[in-house]
Amino acid sequence: MKNKVILASSNQLxxxxxxxxxxxxxxxxxxxxxxxxxxxxxxxxxxxxxLMTDDSFVSVHLKELEQKGVEILACKTCVEHYGLTDSISVGKISTMGEFVELSAKYEIMTIS
Known part of the structure; x- marks a missing residue:
């Protein structure tokens, strides 16, 4: 699992x-x-x-993952689209460029 990046493209599975x-x-x-x-x-x-806002129960789990060293990243374009810039409570706002870099180095596991 250490060589994977989880791509969460939805607020449900x-x-x-x-x-x-x-x-x-x-x-x-x-x-x-x-x-x-x-x-x-x-x-x-x-x-x-x-998932990265306090309105989601998943944010609690993401905070724990972050404390364990897992980088938690949000697509800036998506955050801005949904008007969540001030609501992100875990991780950091990132770019699609960073995702492309991660996908070049690590296997992507998509959950949607």
């Missing part, structure tokens, strides 16, 4: 019932943070940037 998708995504991050081997980074884009 899977299609179908929205609340189920939110719950499944939270379970994913709950289990991820308990692993000995963690990913290099989590990059959030599109509605995935909502």
């Amino acid at each position: 899977g299609r179908g019932d929205e609340q189920l998708g939110v719950n499944v995504l939270e379970t994913f991050f709950t289990l991820l943070k308990q692993r000995d081997e963690l990913p290099r980074a989590v990059f959030c884009m599109n509605s995935g940037v909502y």
Whole structure:
């Protein structure tokens, strides 16, 4: 897992019932943070940037991952599109250029 970057492109996991998708995504991050081997980074884009706000239960897990050394990044264009610049409570706002650099070095695991 240490050579992977998690790409979170949505505020839920899977299609179908929205609340189920939110719950499944939270379970994913709950289990991820308990692993000995963690990913290099989590990059959030599109509605995935909502995960980095206090309005998402996932933000608690992202904060714990960040404390363990996982870089948590948000797509600047997406953050600005959703008007969340002042609401990001974990990680940092990044650029698509940084994501391209990460994707050149690490395997991307997309969750959406």
